[in-house]
Amino acid sequence: xxxxxxxxxGDLLARQGILIAFAIFLVGFAVFSDRFLTPENLETxxxxxxxxxxxxxxxxxxVIGGNLDLSVGSMLSFSTVLVxxxxxKIGPELAxxxxxAATLVLGAIxxxxxxxxxxxxxxxxxxxxxxxxxxxxxxxxxxxxxILDQETTWFAIFGRGHILGIATPILMFLGLAxxxxxxxxxxxxxxxxxxxxxxxxxxxxxxIRRSRLVFSTYLISAFTTGLAALILGSRVxxxxxxxxxxxxxxxxxxxILGGTSLLGGSGNILKTVIGVLILGxxxxxLLLMGFxxxxxxxxxxxxxxxxVWLDIAAKRGRLLSPIA
Amino acid sequence: MTLKLAAALVATTxxxxxxxxAQAETYKIGITQNNVGVDSYQTTYEKAFxxxxxxxxxxEAVVLDAGGDVARQIAQIQDLxxxxxxxxxxxxxxxxxxxxxxxxxxxAGIPVIVTNSNIAEEGLQFIASFSGPDNITQGxxxxxxMCEGLDGKGKIVQISGQPGYTTAIERAKGFEDRLPxxxxxxxxxxxxxxxxxxxxxxxxxxxxxxxxxEIDGVYAGDxxxxxxxxxxxxxxxxxxxIAFVGATNFAVGYEAMARGEYYGSIYQxxxxxxxxxxxxxxxxxxxxxxxxxxxxxxxxxxxxxxxxFDKPVF
Numbered sequence: 317x318x319x320x321x322x323x324x325x326g327d328l329l330a331r332q333g334i335l336i337a338f339a340i341f342l343v344g345f346a347v348f349s350d351r352f353l354t355p356e357n358l359e360t361x362x363x364x365x366x367x368x369x370x371x372x373x374x375x376x377x378x379v380i381g382g383n384l385d386l387s388v389g390s391m392l393s394f395s396t397v398l399v400x401x402x403x404x405k406i407g408p409e410l411a412x413x414x415x416x417a418a419t420l421v422l423g424a425i426x427x428x429x430x431x432x433x434x435x436x437x438x439x440x441x442x443x444x445x446x447x448x449x450x451x452x453x454x455x456x457x458x459x460x461x462x463i464l465d466q467e468t469t470w471f472a473i474f475g476r477g478h479i480l481g482i483a484t485p486i487l488m489f490l491g492l493a494x495x496x497x498x499x500x501x502x503x504x505x506x507x508x509x510x511x512x513x514x515x516x517x518x519x520x521x522x523x524i525r526r527s528r529l530v531f532s533t534y535l536i537s538a539f540t541t542g543l544a545a546l547i548l549g550s551r552v553x554x555x556x557x558x559x560x561x562x563x564x565x566x567x568x569x570x571x572i573l574g575g576t577s578l579l580g581g582s583g584n585i586l587k588t589v590i591g592v593l594i595l596g597x598x599x600x601x602l603l604l605m606g607f608x609x610x611x612x613x614x615x616x617x618x619x620x621x622x623x624v625w626l627d628i629a630a631k632r633g634r635l636l637s638p639i640a
Numbered sequence: 641m642t643l644k645l646a647a648a649l650v651a652t653t654x655x656x657x658x659x660x661x662a663q664a665e666t667y668k669i670g671i672t673q674n675n676v677g678v679d680s681y682q683t684t685y686e687k688a689f690x691x692x693x694x695x696x697x698x699x700e701a702v703v704l705d706a707g708g709d710v711a712r713q714i715a716q717i718q719d720l721x722x723x724x725x726x727x728x729x730x731x732x733x734x735x736x737x738x739x740x741x742x743x744x745x746x747x748a749g750i751p752v753i754v755t756n757s758n759i760a761e762e763g764l765q766f767i768a769s770f771s772g773p774d775n776i777t778q779g780x781x782x783x784x785x786m787c788e789g790l791d792g793k794g795k796i797v798q799i800s801g802q803p804g805y806t807t808a809i810e811r812a813k814g815f816e817d818r819l820p821x822x823x824x825x826x827x828x829x830x831x832x833x834x835x836x837x838x839x840x841x842x843x844x845x846x847x848x849x850x851x852x853x854e855i856d857g858v859y860a861g862d863x864x865x866x867x868x869x870x871x872x873x874x875x876x877x878x879x880x881x882i883a884f885v886g887a888t889n890f891a892v893g894y895e896a897m898a899r900g901e902y903y904g905s906i907y908q909x910x911x912x913x914x915x916x917x918x919x920x921x922x923x924x925x926x927x928x929x930x931x932x933x934x935x936x937x938x939x940x941x942x943x944x945x946x947x948x949f950d951k952p953v954f
Contacts, residue, residue, distance in 0.1 A: 349851075351850050351851055354850070356850055357850045360846045360847070360850055364843050364846065367839075453677040453678065457677070457683055458676065458677040458678060458679055458680050458682060458683030459680040459683065459953075459954065460679070460680055460864065460890070460891070460892070460954060462891070462892055464895075476875060548839060551839065551842065551871070552838050552839050552842060552868065552871065553871070554838060554867075554892060556679070556837065556838065556864070557677075557678060557679070558678060558837075559837060559838070559839055600847055603832060603844070603847045603851075604847060604850065604851050606830060608832075609803060609832060609833045610803070
């Protein structure tokens with residue numbers, strides 16, 4: 317580490333490692349598949365990544381605040397089932413309102429248990445993952461729900477439509493990312509979330525109301541999950557009870573790939589967007605190259621683990637822990 | 641069917657009773673299901689099973705659900721052995737892991753009937769019968785449907801079920817083995833899993849559409865995934881050129897078929913499935929000669945004959 321050039325490479329990796337990895341992947345896939353860098357495919361991938369991406373934006377806020385949210389996958393199932401089922405019963409407008417309200421209630425339960433009751437967020441949200449799955453099954457009795465009139469409902473706009481020539485999911489994903497980036501980087505609220513996640517004790521002594529703040533981060537992740545449910549429900553025009561199963565891990569993977577520390581206090585919304593896109597492009601690229609699914613799992617998760625390792629290694633300046 | 645069976649059983653019991661042999665009035669039949677509530681098929685299956693058992697006054701059913709958890713299912717089998725039921729019906733959560741528990745039931749002299757998805761080969765010696773659909777035949781019939789839908793020529797992709805799941809493997813195998821026999825000119829270009837998930841299937845199809853300029857047919861492990869693929873093709877404006885075939889008919893597939901967007905599928909009724917399982921158990925208990933693999937029929941369904949079938953409940 318004495319060599320200054322090495323140090324600067326290390327610095328570069330630490331700060332922009334995720335962008336460099338992203339570029340390497342794009343170039344690699346483009347070399348091996350002539351379909352990869354077509355506008356059609358790029359649009360497809362970003363549109364596909366939007367569901368995970370919108371959720372990841374909310375979860376990034378929770379993680380920066382020093383907590384986890386593993387309940388978003390089953391919350392997505394619940395919210396999608398709810399909005400799709402109510403669409404035909406009370407119309408799309410009311411269905412959306414009811415769904416968002418119900419999703420916020422779930423987020424409030426998370427927020428109360430973690431923020432106010434001060435329970436461990438891993439346990440709470442893991443418990444909520446199963447509890448919400450149970451709730452969904454009780455609601456539907458196991459049946460799939462579908463929207464009958466798929467061709468004329470305006471609900472199609474969220475998952476299938478275009479606004480100003482851009483696919484709506486992409487617009488929602490990137491628009492929300494920009495908005496939350498501004499909130500987190502330039503508002504007092506954002507600063508407080510970083511402060512609470514970085515050093516809760518110091519934050520409380522500086523006059524930040526920790527309980528209320530943590531509570532609101534869970535409302536945000538519930539809200540973004542509700543938005544993701546709009547995209548998913550509209551895209552599929554139906555829902556299974558377990559449609560979001562496993563999404564919590566993909567969401568968390570996107571957040572981690574974006575360099576947000578699981579310990580809280582650091583992270584960046586725009587880098588989460590890159591993290592989510594990397595996941596999307598890896599899966600799409602491997603599929604275009606004709607890799608079997610097990611290779612996709614292997615590569616995806618090896619990349620995630622390497623990214624976490626690289627992130628930690630860059631921060632502490634060495635690959636392995638100095639403590640044996 | 642059930643009534644006739646009940647009558648036959650009453651007659652048999654009466655005969656045995658007359659001949660003075662001690663005989664329980666009713667059969668106590670325990671069932672441990674895979675994961676009720678996770679999908680409409682399993683939910684409907686349970687309702688149909690309970691209805692069929694209620695209808696038959698000689699049956700006292702103990703209905704359990706493993707909730708997808710193999711450890712819980714093994715515990716449930718042990719409980720049923722303890723309760724000394726007359727027969728155990730099991731819908732395996734995991735075809736391999738339940739084999740020791742099934743062996744225990746066999747050793748305790750309780751006949752085991754496997755329903756819907758079979759257990760691993762090493763366990764077959766311990767079961768009285770398997771009652772369920774023949775996934776291989778379903779796959780093979782889907783291949784024949786695909787062949788008709790394409791007039792024997794074209795390029796297709798396959799979206800299969802959850803990797804490692806017996807139903808997914810067999811539906812793929814039945815299709816892949818049969819296709820070259822009936823249609824040597826139909827080329828299966830690629831297979832990717834859709835994990836029984838419509839959204840995942842839609843994603844896979846979107847990538848296929850980017851990758852291949854010509855896709856004439858899509859074979860999906862069930863209509864739920866098939867409709868996901870149809871969604872993707874419609875969005876890309878290519879649905880009209882593609883024949884969609886599924887290996888199990890779902891309500892969404894039935895509706896798409898009625899609209900002429902979906903070529904064909906295989907009709908598998910959870911009600912038939914549940915009733916066949918109970919009937920198999922009763923036949924075994926009555927000492928009848930029951931085939932080791934007791935399949936119930938799952939016919940082809942296309943727009944031409946769909947009037948003969950009710951819309952699936954799932």
